[in-house]
Amino acid sequence: MHGGRTLYGFTLGVITLHTHFPRTLGDVANARTWKFPVLYKIVEGATPRAIIGKEKSCVDRILSAAKELEAEGVKVITTSCGFLSVLQEELARAVSIPVITSALLLVPLVYRICGMKPVGILTANSKAFTKEHLLKAGADQIPVKIAGLENTDFGKALLNDEPCMDFEKARSEVVQTAKELVRQHPDLGCIVFECTNLPPFATDVQRETGLLVFNLIDLVNMVCSAAERIGDVF
Incomplete structure (x- = not known):
């Protein structure tokens, strides 16, 4: 067995906007929505308006968040805003695991x-x-x-x-x-x-x-199910 990380067992990593509105069951940013272990990465300053405005600083932080989630061992990455479809190609190329932006x-x-x-x-x-x-x-x-x-x-x-x-x-x-x-x-x-x-x-x-x-939950569940067909070694 090989280590190198502090935490293990996450299937899904979610790049999450920095928001304060309620997240009820079924929302991507409510952890109880998922049947898989999920790890969230909040992107500071990435508000809904910043994302709509495609602020360069937010884009850079989102790309960094994807790389950090991959390094932390998640098998699939998604986001908490459908407008991030504009970064699908960039994010998919930045990591070596499946990315679902929208x-x-x-x-x-x-x-x-x-x-x-x-x-x-x-x-x-x-x-x-x-x-x-x-x-x-x-x-x-x-x-x-x-x-x-x-x-x-x-x-x-x-x-x-x-x-x-x-x-x-x-x-x-x-x-x-x-x-x-x-x-x-x-x-x-x-x-x-x-x-x-x-x-x-x-x-x-x-x-x-x-x-x-x-919706996004349907698509992410499908990809995560495929990613979990072969479980972790530990």
């Missing part, structure tokens, strides 16, 4: 699975959502329809990093936004949550829209 990586797959119909995307901020976010996820050639939550209390709580949130109101806002997206685009094949804070509402949205809903 649920947007699912878009090409679910498009083909769900009848090659347009994919609905629910995002925290549609005004900040760009073609680059899709391009870096390999999804720029897929027909998508986008709905943002930036004008809801839920969306504002995330973007303004507010320490309190009305969860039931958030649930209603997310469901209503999804239903309106489907009403406007009845040809949708499925819905993908760009925002990593939306998975707690996946069941409600799927029930109310009748469409399959995919």
Whole structure:
């Protein structure tokens, strides 16, 4: 047996934004969401607004966080913000383990699975959502329809990093936004949550829209399951 580290046994490493809003069960930054041992790396100064603004200092710290997580022994790395799809290539090249920056990586797959119909995307901020976010996820050639939550209390709580949130109101806002997206685009094949804070509402949205809903938790669980097929030596 060979050592060299202080801690062992982590499957998943999460590069986490520096935030203060609540993280309920199902959120990427709630450790009880995961069935795998998880190690978090908080990137100081990486606020939602800093990430949306693509601040260079944040990018450098995120790349460093990925390298630190790999050195600490995790098998898979993910992030706590779907807009980090713009760093997919950089992060994947920076380490030698799987990196999942965003649920947007699912878009090409679910498009083909769900009848090659347009994919609905629910995002925290549609005004900040760009073609680059899709391009870096390999999804720029897929027909998508986008709905943002930036004008809801839920969306504002995330973007303004507010320490309190009305969860039931958030649930209603997310469901209503999804239903309106489907009403406007009845040809949708499925819905993908760009925002990593939306998975707690996946069941409600799927029930109310009748469409399959995919999110980062689904993708990370799949990759972690593959990574754990061969266990650690110790």
